Amino acid sequence: QSVLTQPPSASGTPGQRVSISCFGSSSNIGRNTVNWYQQLPGTAPKFLIYSNNQRPSWVPDRFSGSKSGTSASLAISGLQSEDEADYHCAAWDDSLKAWVFGGGTKLTVL
């Protein structure tokens, strides 16, 4: 089991808004920032959101992140077919002294 908890799957139709949750604890999300990674089929993960809600320059503003207490969320608005991928959350865990990940959420665009 992964330290951070994500739903295994999510789906939406083009144009819709979808949200993916990530639940942790006081030793990880509760104390540290959350990062999100997008993994397209057959490729390495690529960072999508860092420091809870910051986007690299190449990430469209359709993607947004938020954090509250010991949970975080990734939202994708105006869903597009190319958004179909696996999405992973991650944070540093102060008790484990390690990076921890969620199990990943497979997003399907119907």
Place this chain on the structure above:
Amino acid sequence: QEQLQQSGPGLVKPSQTLSLTCAISGDSVSSNNAAWNWIRQSPSRGLEWLGRTYYRSKWYNDYALSVKSRITINPDTSKNQFSLQLNSVTPEDTAVYYCARSDGGHFDLWGRGTRVTVSS
């Protein structure tokens, strides 16, 4: 252009040592800002951070508890690369292994991954 180039065998026998190397382009393994990580991914365990090496006036290593007794990550400043050694492997170590840079609190640069199978 910043890039991480992985190399190493894709098949390792049980009880032997898994060895992978990650060559760095466009940055330095001795950077005072970055850390150099190994992460693996399997269907059963998802993404799993294994450990890191980094330089802050001297070299440091951090390892995940799950592999701490079996893992070594070493920098090689002469070749600007870092390596992973995982001893006494079992089929549970079968995974895609990634090297990655962490800078500013996130993994911002990844290698392409090496699929490693542990089998006799």
